[in-house]
Amino acid sequence: MTSAIFGTRIIAAPMAGGTSTPRFVESVHLAGGVGFLAAGYKTAAAMESDMREVRSAGAPFGMNLFVPDRSQLDPPAGVRRQLEDYRRSLETDARRYGVSLPALRLDDDDAWRDKIDALLADPVEFVSFTFGLPEPAEVQALKRAGSTLLATVTSAAEALLAVERGADILVVQHWSAGGHSGAFLAPAGPTDSPGPATTAELLTAVRTAVDVPLVAAGGIMDSAGVDAVLAAGATAAQLGTAFLRSDESGARQLHKDSLASRDFSGTRMTRAFTGRQARALVNAFVRDHGDAPEGYPAIHHLTAPIRAAAAAAGDPERLNLWAGTGWRQAAARPVPVIMAGLLAGSSLS
Numbered sequence: 001m002t003s004a005i006f007g008t009r010i011i012a013a014p015m016a017g018g019t020s021t022p023r024f025v026e027s028v029h030l031a032g033g034v035g036f037l038a039a040g041y042k043t044a045a046a047m048e049s050d051m052r053e054v055r056s057a058g059a060p061f062g063m064n065l066f067v068p069d070r071s072q073l074d075p076p077a078g079v080r081r082q083l084e085d086y087r088r089s090l091e092t093d094a095r096r097y098g099v100s101l102p103a104l105r106l107d108d109d110d111a112w113r114d115k116i117d118a119l120l121a122d123p124v125e126f127v128s129f130t131f132g133l134p135e136p137a138e139v140q141a142l143k144r145a146g147s148t149l150l151a152t153v154t155s156a157a158e159a160l161l162a163v164e165r166g167a168d169i170l171v172v173q174h175w176s177a178g179g180h181s182g183a184f185l186a187p188a189g190p191t192d193s194p195g196p197a198t199t200a201e202l203l204t205a206v207r208t209a210v211d212v213p214l215v216a217a218g219g220i221m222d223s224a225g226v227d228a229v230l231a232a233g234a235t236a237a238q239l240g241t242a243f244l245r246s247d248e249s250g251a252r253q254l255h256k257d258s259l260a261s262r263d264f265s266g267t268r269m270t271r272a273f274t275g276r277q278a279r280a281l282v283n284a285f286v287r288d289h290g291d292a293p294e295g296y297p298a299i300h301h302l303t304a305p306i307r308a309a310a311a312a313a314g315d316p317e318r319l320n321l322w323a324g325t326g327w328r329q330a331a332a333r334p335v336p337v338i339m340a341g342l343l344a345g346s347s348l349s
């Protein structure tokens with residue numbers, strides 16, 4: 001079953017931090033999928049430049065934005081103290097690479113307004129959001145501009161809020177997903193495995209709560225995984241980790257190699273790198289900083305010099321090696337080969 005909305009059942013997830021390059025998104029399109037560019041961490045000008053590049057190649061695409069959590073910006077004194085304590089706990093790592101830690105940065109909203117303005121001036125077909133919901137006026141303006149809006153949710157409760165806010169489609173993200181969790185309500189259970197055991201089960205739970213098209217995300221690594229979420233009612237599957245090692249992915253070679261390395265034996269949800277829960281391969285940094293407080297993006301900025309120095313030194317132990325639970329199946333292949341595998345052998349295609 002090919003989704004009428006996307007013209008495909010495979011969406012390549014937006015992957016901020018360098019993975020979802022224009023070339024990657026173009027190659028996903030040419031191979032029969034839809035790709036999303038990732039605006040996270042970028043300036044609005046860099047986001048617009050990516051859009052121009054993909055457009056000039058004639059590929060339909062989506063754009064993904066991080067929604068700033070206003071409660072994390074300019075936090076109260078108690079939270080600042082926790083962040084300062086965490087900053088001190090990073091000093092050994094900073095010394096290891098001879099880098100200094102920056103002062104706390106508490107005002108970064110990822111150029112939110114500039115990005116919304118750019119998308120209103122030059123609308124794209126699909127805009128997806130993670131970490132929260134845009135304001136009602138922003139939702140209405142983007143829709144008037146002609147964009148279809150996708151909101152990332154991790155539970156039925158978040159799904160209800162997103163639909164009430166006006167989301168046209170939901171990206172239902174299971175805890176098995178690599179990278180940041182899009183959760184914006186406090187989890188109901190333990191953070192590493194809250195709620196339904198599988199992506200298909202989460203999708204079923206969300207489907208009973210809302211009546212909009214659902215895109216399934218988390219741990220989908222092959223055509224059987226795609227079939228399972230389509231059978232549960234998804235209109236398409238959004239895959240990240242399955243594409244991380246692809247030739248066209250802009251992920252660092254060190255990240256790609258780590259996903260293939262037998263030195264790593266598991267993934268874990270961690271706030272150590274950014275102050276927001278994200279699933280990563282368990283390395284020394286994840287083990288050493290299991291107590292990281294909540295504080296996105298303050299902690300993202302604090303750890304940036306350590307991560308950059310680790311990458312430059314070729315040291316995977318202090319780099320954020322985002323990975324979903326299916327990471328062992330991520331193949332170092334060209335995108336068309338990965339896409340062919342995802343589209344082949346499906347009982348539902």
Ligand SMILES: Cc1cc2nc3c(=O)[nH]c(=O)nc-3n(C[C@H](O)[C@H](O)[C@H](O)COP(=O)(O)O)c2cc1C
Nearest residue numbers: 013015016130177178179217218219239240241324
């Ligand atoms: C390296 C990496 C970066 C990601 N960056 C983003 C992002 O910028 N925006 C977003 O909405 N999701 C992001 N995600 C999450 C994906 O959208 C998706 O939920 C996830 O990859 C699905 O799980 P999987 O990795 O098991 O396929 C990222 C995932 C990875 C692995």
